[in-house]
Amino acid sequence: MKKILIIGATSAIAEATARLWAQQGAQLYLLGRNAEQLKAISADLKIRGASETQYALLDANDLASHASILETAATALNGFDIVLIAHGTLGDQRACEKDFNLALQELNTNAISVISLLTHLGNRFETQKFGSIAVISSVAGDRGRQSNYVYGTAKGAVSIFLQGLRNRLQPSGVQVLTIKPGFVDTPMTASFKKGPLWASPEAIGLSILKAIDKRRDVVYTPWFWWGIMAIIKAVPEKIFKKLKL
Numbered sequence: 372m373k374k375i376l377i378i379g380a381t382s383a384i385a386e387a388t389a390r391l392w393a394q395q396g397a398q399l400y401l402l403g404r405n406a407e408q409l410k411a412i413s414a415d416l417k418i419r420g421a422s423e424t425q426y427a428l429l430d431a432n433d434l435a436s437h438a439s440i441l442e443t444a445a446t447a448l449n450g451f452d453i454v455l456i457a458h459g460t461l462g463d464q465r466a467c468e469k470d471f472n473l474a475l476q477e478l479n480t481n482a483i484s485v486i487s488l489l490t491h492l493g494n495r496f497e498t499q500k501f502g503s504i505a506v507i508s509s510v511a512g513d514r515g516r517q518s519n520y521v522y523g524t525a526k527g528a529v530s531i532f533l534q535g536l537r538n539r540l541q542p543s544g545v546q547v548l549t550i551k552p553g554f555v556d557t558p559m560t561a562s563f564k565k566g567p568l569w570a571s572p573e574a575i576g577l578s579i580l581k582a583i584d585k586r587r588d589v590v591y592t593p594w595f596w597w598g599i600m601a602i603i604k605a606v607p608e609k610i611f612k613k614l615k616l
């Protein structure tokens with residue numbers, strides 16, 4: 372039975388992914404900052420087939436708590452086969468432009484907290500020499516755009532960090548998966564107008580499971596975002612800087 376830790380387990384994408392793992396009878400340990408929601412999700416996952424569910428509180432920005440919370444989770448599950456890091460915030464770009472403290476908060480939640488968690492987990496997985504570390508980054512990290520470059524900076528930092536960690540853990544046989552979703556219909560994007568490029572959390576969850584099973588390095592999800600981002604990345608900066616994106 373797979374032993375899986377989910378960080379940011381109250382996220383819509385994380386919950387949809389956890390439901391798929393529950394159907395496989397996985398042992399799940401959920402971390403998040405909303406006790407009521409964690410309790411409800413935990414009970415639901417048990418009904419859906421999880422062989423065991425446990426949860427605990429984690430505010431990802433409380434960096435000092437990471438080591439002990441991860442240790443408690445590892446002891447409870449007797450080690451991890453898979454860790455999914457899913458927490459994140461999509462801050463107000465305009466507000467971040469006016470107030471660096473808001474930008475710093477976004478960078479802390481979306482990049483620094485993830486890098487802290489990955490530092491602890493990277494060492495653990497390097498020692499155990501098996502398993503998968505999967506992290507939700509974003510297509511927004513592939514190129515800076517005026518509409519969301521603070522969030523994009525954080526996700527870009529996470530993607531680069533994961534690239535280095537993957538390179539380091541390759542000899543240990545540990546998979547490091549960078550997940551790059553496009554637009555996903557979740558509470559994070561509730562205020563956005565939806566269109567044909569939008570995907571459901573369930574579709575993203577399915578692609579996360581497939582990418583872990585196939586031991587992929589990077590997954591764009593849905594798949595067509597690979598093509599969209601290839602084009603976006605190829606536009607020369609001289610032209611790109613004039614676009615309203």
Ligand SMILES: NC(=O)c1ccc[n+]([C@@H]2O[C@H](COP(=O)([O-])OP(=O)(O)OC[C@H]3O[C@@H](n4cnc5c(N)ncnc54)[C@H](OP(=O)(O)O)[C@@H]3O)[C@@H](O)[C@H]2O)c1
Pocket residue numbers: 379380381382383384385403404405429430431432457458459460461480507508509510551552553554555556557558559560
């Ligand atoms: N939706 C999209 O279009 C999209 C696209 C690309 C990437 N992503 C990424 O996908 C991941 C999941 O997001 P989602 O779309 O599923 O949105 P979501 O449902 O709003 O989930 C975001 C989660 O992050 C948690 N969180 C935020 N700050 C936290 C903190 N300091 N400590 C612990 N948990 C914290 C939130 O917990 P609370 O409920 O307690 O606030 C919430 O459960 C994020 O990393 C996001 O950046 C999303």
